[in-house]
Amino acid sequence: MERVHIIEQYQDIRKGCIVPPDEPLFQPSPPSILFSDYKAYQVFETKISMRNKDKVARLIRIEAPDIPLFSIIPLSSTSSTSTSSSSDPSQRNAVEKKVAPGMDATFMLRFVPDSTSDFACNLVCLTEREKFIVPVRAVGARPRLDLPERLVFDSAPVKAASQKTFLVRNVGEKPAQFHLSIATEV
Numbered sequence: 001m002e003r004v005h006i007i008e009q010y011q012d013i014r015k016g017c018i019v020p021p022d023e024p025l026f027q028p029s030p031p032s033i034l035f036s037d038y039k040a041y042q043v044f045e046t047k048i049s050m051r052n053k054d055k056v057a058r059l060i061r062i063e064a065p066d067i068p069l070f071s072i073i074p075l076s077s078t079s080s081t082s083t084s085s086s087s088d089p090s091q092r093n094a095v096e097k098k099v100a101p102g103m104d105a106t107f108m109l110r111f112v113p114d115s116t117s118d119f120a121c122n123l124v125c126l127t128e129r130e131k132f133i134v135p136v137r138a139v140g141a142r143p144r145l146d147l148p149e150r151l152v153f154d155s156a157p158v159k160a161a162s163q164k165t166f167l168v169r170n171v172g173e174k175p176a177q178f179h180l181s182i183a184t185e186v
Helices: none
Strands: 026-029 033-036 044-052 058-062 070-074 081-084 094-099 104-111 119-126 130-139
Antiparallel strands (some): 058 119, 070 104, 081 094, 119 130
């Protein structure tokens, strides 16, 4: 957790604060986000809530994800919201909300993948006191091999070669390699 001051008007943010300095003012739920089993060029969304743990209203700002495949959208309308649009890429689509004590600010994280590859980014969340991250991971397609549950070999003489033919299929969406070796006993 990194200490930052994002709003100049809060000179003494500790005034009335009940959250210990080593904890963030907001509790993200879920604490990390995982997308899986997705298809390219389809829209996937999940909600993320930020609960104000303090006894005074606090401001939270979520910066735009650094990967353009992800975007953050404010959902709850009970608190004030502002979206900044700037030519500066670091300020692109950042959202801010002032959240009452004990209340949640809800956001939608939208993911529009352009392939079934793996993606990762961090949602950078800023308050008057600190900066913390919510990790976002997207796990794409994987190879999946379909193997027989059991291979039974017929009896064979000692030190004689024996072979068995069986089917191995890749039922996943990515290429796979398969190699089988058997340890020999001495």
